[in-house]
Amino acid sequence: MNAIAPRGRMFFANPGPTNIPDSIQHAIARPSIDFNDAAFFAMYEKCVAGLKRLLKTEQHLFLYTASGHGAWEASMANLFSAGDTLLVIETGHFSESWGKMGRALGLNIETVAADWTRGVDFAALRAALAADTGHRIKGVCAVQNETATGVMLPLPEVRAALDATNHPALFLSDTISSLGCLPFEMDAWGIDCVVGGSQKGLMLPTGMSFTGVSNKALEAHKSSTIPKHYFDWTEMGGRRHKSFVGTVPTSLFYGLEESLRLIEEETLEGVLARHTRLAKAVRAAVRHWAGNGDGVTLFCQNAERASDSVTAILVPEGHDADRVRATARNSFNVSLGAGLNKLAGRVFRIGHLGDLNEPMILGTLASVEMALKLNGVPHRPGGVAAAMESLTA
Structure with missing residues (x-):
């Protein structure tokens, strides 16, 4: 029997192609x-x-x-x-x-x-x-x-x-x-x-x-x-x-x-500020998930070089990033980016560029947190709240 596709509009959080308004x-x-x-x-x-x-x-x-x-x-x-x-x-x-x-x-x-x-x-x-x-x-x-x-x-x-x-x-x-x-x-x-x-x-x-x-x-x-x-x-x-x-x-x-x-219309300055704001929220969620260092972590370890377009998230040894992506896609209708080259299966990526706003990012993060839990990937719950705190700081 074929699985029933998730209802509602897909949350497309790939780093390209991106959402088309x-x-x-x-x-x-x-x-x-x-x-x-x-x-x-x-x-x-x-x-x-x-x-x-x-x-x-x-x-x-x-x-x-x-x-x-x-x-x-x-x-x-x-x-x-x-x-x-x-x-x-x-x-x-x-x-x-x-x-x-x-x-x-x-x-x-x-x-x-x-x-x-x-x-x-x-x-x-x-x-x-x-x-x-x-x-x-x-x-x-x-x-x-x-x-x-x-x-x-x-x-x-x-x-x-x-x-x-x-x-x-x-x-x-x-x-x-x-x-x-x-x-x-x-x-x-x-x-x-x-x-x-x-x-x-x-x-x-x-x-x-x-x-x-x-x-x-x-x-x-x-x-x-x-x-x-x-x-x-x-x-x-x-x-x-x-x-x-x-x-x-x-x-x-x-x-x-x-x-x-x-x-x-938004102004280029406003567009860039929105990208920075959403990127900081995603990174805040991932840092929270990392807990004491035994959970998922930011792949970028240089805070001054962190991208405002995309965040790559490293899963702990012994876990499969592509399974997290598959769960997010099949269970929650959220599309995430795959790991490329030597990072295949080791990272998944959240794109936060283009036509995105705060509710779309928060929905994506909530679905990722559920996918982490369903796949038994170590993380500290509460990443979405950390993102909300970042967005309202």
Whole structure:
């Protein structure tokens, strides 16, 4: 006999894709339109201007019908040539994946190693840059928010390391799970190429990504020899939309227009403050569950690097994080994120980014606490009350 599915609306607490607001879904659900139609093009330009405001840049923007991985590939293929060396700052699964992609494109990938629970030691980054007296390193890749671990990387310190060593490498940043969730300033922080995606803080379906590109990076693009066509910025630059070698995903732009409206209605400052408030509540619950150290714990052990987008929760040895997730999903209609890479089965993740509020977070935490109890995972009861205390402090 098939199990009866839980009733009511799902509490979607994944770290991406995220909840899509009703108004965005309604905006997307419209008839097709010619992407060269004057009315669409005016809206398109409005969206590009809005994205630039969110990125805090006055430089260049290229968009793609692709997930964030497509924008990753675009960033590397447009800026470098086979044999070039890139320095990737280790953060977790996604920094490893970006480096793996670079190797597939013929790049030489070096890594600044880091403890996944704490984040990189910037002295090690400065040492690696200072040792490169011949400027063999052409780019430094940084994932601002590591979705797999719940540890964020302070990008101004990466820029400071480049400046302190007078290193000319291009500075690339992944903002896929941080844009619209954590502070970000492309121009002020001297970032040369920014990778972003639609399905996280922008609250859209998966399928659109983009790169913010500095003037310095666009100049470097001219000498890149990695083969490309769909992602080629030169090819895009000759088209009316300055993006999209092919059909423009018109429906997603109507959703993006509404997404930007919602963010600016709340104000970006208000959006970031809400993310911080909800993240602190989640961490307060997990710290309470940890009890005297024999219960579930925060995977991130560096409070200054804790992510406001996602919290990774480590279960004690001998317990299975995926069973906790399955119970939350099958019994309470709560969807949690899985552990990735070497954290598979060891952690589950609560996403607190995008379209979320206090009742949604509290409902998620209550369901997680019940799932912990049903699976016999050690924890101190009362995490929801700790979260409520945080929210009303």
